Amino acid sequence: MTVEIGVILPTSTPDPSRPILADVRASARYAEQVGLDSVWSTDHLIASGPMLDSTAVLATAAAVTERITVGYNVMLLALRTAAWAAKQVNTLQLLSGNRLVLGIGTGNPAHGDVGWRAAGVEYTERGRLTDEALAVLPDLIAGRPATLADGTEATLAPGSAVPPIFVAGGGIRAHRRAAQYGDGWATIAQSPDEVRANLDTINQLAADLGRPALRATVVAPPLDDDLARAAEQLAAYEQAGVERIILFPTGDWHHDYDRAAGLKQGL
Template sequence: MPGGPRLSVGAPNDPELLVPFARRAEELGFDAIWTQDTLSTANFSLDGLHVLSYLAAVTERLRLGIGVLYSGRRNPAVQARELATIDQLSGGRLIVGVGVGNDYHRETLAALGIATDRPVRRLVEGIGVMRALWSGTEAGYDGELYSFSGIRSQPDPVQRPGPPIWIGARAEPALRRAVRIADGWTGAAPAGMDDFLHQLEFVKRELADQGRDPAGFTISRSLYIAVEDTVEKARQRLIPAFDRAFGGNPVYDAAGMADRVAVFGPPEHCAQRLGELFDAGVDELVLYPMYDRMDQLEAFGELVPAPAAAPNHPA
């Protein structure tokens, strides 16, 4: 995806906020809006793909991202059709995030009859199946888990050869795999900033080692952010928000999480921190508010770079 650094936003999980939030994000100049594919069955959450279909009808320019679809949760042929449908409905604005998910989800998935074995193989072959079915011709695929020939899937996606696929990953083998087979890498918002920067340097080395043009590979990070008058005011508002969101999480420790993973404070301070991430090599940041979502969206709007002025041409 050519162009300079991009700022995007995460969609709220409140049905009443979805449309006003997305329309205002588009007015403010954000590049994309992202939803999540949660595996939780306990807390209220909307299905991310259905939300993108809904938002495709009420926006015109915003790209639509899902981060991330977990391997094995959906049959890749069914998923390819669902994603191609969203790409059609949005006029070619879809971005597809995929990943293997966390180990602690697998017990619940297995209890629901969803295959959880060989998640990496399911991820790799799932991408191959989707790309084959997006080819616009009778497709075939010969893998260990999926093998077929002579199948035509409709609709074709608008984007050719298909919507960009970004892999969510943290471990070095997964990062290396993302560089090898995907169109981009996306860093998770709950990951510590220091860990992310280490992973970013690894990805940049892998791009060079594998001979990939960095211009054809997108690096993104989801980021929790709070804009307030002071750093301390933002921190005090974030602490209970992280406790609500991550209290008891088996992977991410809510204690002290704001200082590890978030950007917060006055607009100029936040803009400086975002600029440091762009300078480090990030192409797109997806900003997630933790509270007062509409008010925070307005505050985020101060961080969106103004579009470049059109050149003056002599009459």
Template sequence: MKFTVGIAMSPLEQLPELAKTAEECGFSSIALPDSLFYMQSQSEKYPYTPDGNRFWGPDTPWVDPLIGATAMAAVTEKIHFYTNVLKLGSRNPLLLARQVGSVAAMSGNRFGFGVGIGWAPEEFEWCGVPYARRGARVDEMIDVIKLVLGGGMVEFHGEFYDFDNLQMSPAPTAPVPFYIGGHTAAALRRAARVGDGWTSAMMKYDDIVTTIAELTKLRAEYGRAADPFEIQVVCIDRFGKSGYEELAAAGVTDSIVVPWIFDGLGFDSELAAKQDSLRRFADQYLEGAK
């Protein structure tokens, strides 16, 4: 099982140094979250907390994940980056294809595209996109982005997006993996059908096990049981050597961790303290850690 560092809500000036330290320690990847803006009043409940409230405020820092990945890739050589997850529904697929292709090219194919729909109607409507039929629109967006990233002259004529022959160069020299986020039945079907992996928000171990079993069943139904498939999780009730062994045995391939939180530090703690937490975690749990 690999380990990914979650850098959510860290001050932006810390990110390049955190990336360099994570690479030195032997972490596999860095996961970058996505939040477009903080609306003062939310019309829908946030789906990943018990009370439906957000656990961040209007001043919490959020880097654009594609820009953040590019900046961190520029100061590293081996570590990978992926969005966990970028909200597709409020964006334009051609513009995203341009951005994702650029990150992949400039990072030397060290970028994975974790995608979800988005939960807040305000993010859609204030960006000029209808909230209605968002799932069907995102399905088509994934098709568009994959098509364009494949390279060459392409055209697309769908229900939501329509364009004649175009080409974006350079195309990535290796396929960009798509990791599909979401806990709903529709999200799991989407991951099983078109994803190179599934990525979670915060979940308990028993729910992860149930989800992996459902994904295994769905992938078999879509004829994809033999294809490589990542299971990336944020588990909130299994920690330490025995906990990580349980996750690996359950089929988790990538555990997303925030070592400074385990040490009782905050998201806005000093850089040096976070670097010490990365090194401590690596010494305990990462094979071959420096």
């Protein structure tokens, strides 16, 4: 089985009443030590609970590790101008030794719109702004000349290797975005059957655009507590087209990372 197992770093929480803020250096080193494939940071300016800055978190994780992938899960691209986002990404790619994966999304409505308003971005425009940024992001990251949405011509220096990009979201606009711009697609807590059905739609859209088929990343999948049964579920995810699973810590990140490593060892 080739499904990768990653974990969210303890820098945010899906439950606002139980913030998970812990030592990024220790958790990243431990994830690498126990053999996990990747560590990830969530991203927002103002969320429903405490959340650290994603780029600073990933730079810290990269600085104290050697092998493990570091990734945005997911960068809210429209909160930043495209050029600034690209600068953050290519700097992190260079500093990490090309270990970055870039997840892109438009944000969970559960967090509301205050973070967008604070950044001077119209919440209703975030999809359009994300599409416009994705259209030029690879060229900007790579240090190639790019023409921004307002007509500005820009070239970043130095450039870097463009990291793999996956696009998150469950609606048709997100599906089209993934098909047009993504190397992969991401979703939260879907079953293998749901993943397969969504990928069928996305990959038909990709084929219509002359682009290759995508595989999926599933965040917080509903896995059984029993490791043997969870391994069977992971096999079903792989058959559905999943390349990567990302698990959230529930409070005790050390315990949760050990469980993730147990899943990894059982593959």
